[in-house]
Amino acid sequence: MARRFSRFGAGALAAMLAAAGLTLSSTSTASATDWGSCLEGPDDTQAVFARAAQVSGVPEDVLLAVGYMGGRWSHHAGQPSVSGGYGVMHLTDRPVAPVSAPDKGDAATGLPSRAGTLVVAGQRTGLSAERLRTDPVANICGAAAVLASYQPGTTAQGPAGWSKAVARYAGTADRQEALNYAGLVFDVIRAGATETNDLGDAVTLAADPGATLDTAAVAGDRVLRPGVQELECPSTIDCDVVEAQYRRTGPAVTQYVNYDLADREKDLSIDYLVVHNTECTYDVCTRLIKGEAEPNRFVSWHYTVRSKDGHVDQHVATRNVAAHAGNWYLNMHSIGVEHEGKAGEPGTWYTEALYRSSAQLVSYLATQKGIPLDRAHVVGHEEFMSSNYKWDPGPYWDWEHYMALLGAPIKPDRRSGPSQVFTVKPGFTDNARTLTGCFATETQPGRACPSFGTNYVDVRTAPSDSAPLVWGSTDLVSDRDARAVAGHKFSVAGRQGDWVKVWWDGSTGWVKSPTGKKSTLVPSQGEVVEPVRQSVPVYARAYPEASAYAGTPVPNQGQPTVTAPDGSVLTLQPGQRYVVADRTVPTDYYHAKSFDNSLPGDKTVVRGQQEYFQVWVGHRFGYVKAEDVRVLSGR
Template sequence: MATSLALAGLALTTPSASATDWSACLQGSGDTQATFARAAKVSGVPEDVLLAVGYLGSRWSQNAGQPSVSGGYGVMHLTDEAVSATSAPAKGDTNRGLPDRAGTMSVARDETGLSLQRLRTDPVANICGASAVLASYQPGTTAQRPAAWSKAIALYAGTADRTEALHYAGLAFDVLRSGATETTDLGDTVTLAANPDASLNEAAVEDDRLLQPGVQELECPATIACDVVEAQYRSTGPSPTQYVNYDLADREKDLSIDYLVVHNTECTYDVCTKLIKGEAEPNRFVSWHYTVRSNDGHVDQHVATRNVAAHAGNWYLNMHSIGVEHEGKAGEPGTWYTEALYRSSSELVKYLADKYGYELDRAHVVGHEEFGSSNYKWDPGPYWDWEHYMTLLGAPIRPDRRGPSSVFTVKPGFTDNARALDGCFTPARPCPSFGTNYVDVRTAPSDDAPLVEGSTDLVSDRNARAAAGHKFYVVERQGDWLQVWWDGIAGWIKSPKGETADVVPSQGEVVEAVGKPATVYQRAYPEAAAYEGTPVPYQGQPVLLGADNKTAITLQPGQQYVIADKTVPTDYYFAKTIDNSLPGDKTVVTGQQKYYQVWVGHRFGYVKAEDVQVLSGR
């Protein structure tokens, strides 16, 4: 099933060309009133709505095919792309000089097949083209009451700002209520009869899903200091697929936000701020939602949370998460993660959890390194104090089950879990002994056994590290050692009994492969059938790869892995252009395939429900 977000922000183009025979609109009298009547009949848009919209733009005059000061042409004021631009405000907190309006001319061309030149210069074609635009903005609408067309009228304004769209629609309804009569520059007399009962449906306009760049409203708790430093949103080349640096969406309505992703910046606050604004490296484009500064915990918002930022290297995770960067360097222990940073970040994350409803646990407050991604990332790294952070979030990592359990949660402590790793700083050199957030996973129950998957003690080598908050199933115990399943193979974690234990007993259910190995997926994408009948191409179901980045991870029959979430959304958001010019752009495809999110090693993966059975973790 696909749900198309209504025509958005900078382009307001339609997903597909209209099948209407627009030649019928072009044939007949060139009288302006007669053309409006004919266009209404062919398009299905009420004649009085067409007249009101035309009156706002030109008072029904053609103006000899010359553009208005804002780039509108003809009777219906059809606009070319990017007809005007905002100025750069002193605070830099709006669209920063980017076009704030979208063209209706190209929509009219795509819907009718008429050339841009004819739409500009031929008044009949201009009216027919505009009726096609309005029909495309509210497809399937057959009602003739003007109120039923409130959304289409607002979208015709071509603005990404809801207030402006409402204002424009309100003006059109003023004209509908008062009526008008004009003699045009073609010598025709055109009349719109007054309709005193015409009433704008503001609720329909509010639900029009106008997708907006920029941060219109700072989203931050009152308990911390926050500002706006906007990420770029602009074209970078001639193709509409060439743009930066995030994707417009309406995630409060169409995509759930289920994860908060913790990152570290790997640059100083000043440099990162310049990167966000495109000032540090002109050809490097980055985006995330927030940055937390180290020395004082100051927070900057870069992307509105309704939009999808490019922060995780995993489109599914991007679709469903908010990314927060923390000023720091993952390979420089103790240098960056201040208490001010931890506390401000936790206040922000609690505020966002309250707003969006994601869970404050380690299955949903996650590190970038804990999901498969297109780029090898290992932030926030071994020196991020997960236990302290989760305590600040009001969700401490602690036993949630009395007595013995086959499910455990990793809780190694931090300051008393000091290690001297390799490869810190630049150039790489041995790391000083410092607290870490993980326990090793070895190939056998011995301190001398190699780490699983050929891992090393490099600070960046994440493949054999069970981080604080992760859950596993105990296959067996040998002395101080616990056997677990890890990326499809057996691994061993050392955890002495008693107060020095590195794990705590936990509640939880587990999955086990049924009959044959169960593939682990990197993203919970829909099945192929969900895309049928939509203009969105099938995206496949990418698998999670092992440490060699080549071999797909599978769960073997008889192996048990703890479930992190049983209510995973199965969807895909198609967002490929800056101007909605691809068929189906800004469409959510929702599937019927059911997935479970599971801990499979140092990362999370998704397994199909039919490939596994769910068992109690006792």
């Protein structure tokens, strides 16, 4: 009989490995599954398969069939096959190279390799590569961990439910090759098999003639990949691909730049189109996105629109998550479009060519992704809370002109009856102001701005031109806290002469809106929310409740709140009313922490039951929990 490998408990594992000159992987990212229990117990091959199935959740017949395809359940004394596979389960440390011609393109430029099954097994179980190669029990347990990681959260016990995992185990990025391999595995499941392996163990796989490969699941399993394989632009504009860099910056899989892989066509909705300005010239920003400047800086966006001629470059495929908003929830659900220009240099950069080209791009993307063309979904970076104080596209972006180019002009839209909902429409060229702090550099303070059209109305503490702005705001070009930008919707709380009292950031403010042609607010309609208790918090992200993370390897992300300008948590009070921007907000969190999506929980979308509403609360949008408010008609 072939030599047996001793088993030992999880507590003694590290010591035994050390004594043998082996170690647990120093970069282990072992999952919460107790893989020590898979190692313990009888070492008969049939018993190990049964135990690995129980611990991993992968059906035993699937494990057995995959193992049979490697070498008919033989261990081969830990020696590699001609293709570099080890052990009963043919674990390999060879990476899965990208195909030379991806489905949606003709180049594999920049595509990373996917980790081999031996590497993934080590990451999932914490076992060293040497252990996985030489110990048949560890080899089977490691392979079970790999298959489970390929379909996280799957509870199906029939083989068909694991078709995608089986195909991925083939170790190829070519879909047809993976499908062929999975077909061979399912042939074995249907026919059954009995063998005595080189360890002297009799192993049996009972036949399941009705087992069917789910080819649709295999065909729909897209290996996440960087790069832009298909240009996503309308044919009416000049558009090229200038790919954002995607590479590792250090030895750990968590060290990489500069966006995250996803499959948002399947897993996440794209709900927002975010308008940015670059704060750098087109040439400098091109060097930045390619990694030629600040190569280790984690920042990216999907598109850049050039000022002089409206030329567009796509940098990141829209299926992937770019790092453009400083708010992970907004990044998850948006496409970022940068416009060459500087928010503190009025009018210098926002050419008509830029406006028109951008409008055609955004209109195209809205149609492709099903995004409403309104100011609740075509938004400025400054209109959501971000981890770094951003105020682009700033006061000199002509929102009224831009929305008109999109075919969604800001205009009176009240259809019938009275309503307390109004929309900000201040004009632009006839809304000129002289602000301060323009043309600032890293070494030079800003100076007075020339008089130029702006896109907002002031929100003051009292109905007077001499009253202070709310939150102690100033005329500094970057000070946005007291500015209601074109397209913003208010619920009106009262009137006094030319002044309108509005709810703003948990309190009230006053906006000047004379009647007639000088009116800055136009009648609108919509639903409003009113808090049902004291101090209702406003949330910066619509993240799931804590219980939604149970049973996943993803840690609870909490429910971050919006910070008011004075540093406190922004809260709303009973009697206040804020206009609903969207009642169909997704409650989710996408976990992406590594370069190759190899860490536990990567690619997992945690979905919650908590219901949120997106609302206009001040200069930013926020989210409120449905249980904290009641929805009223706005009349």
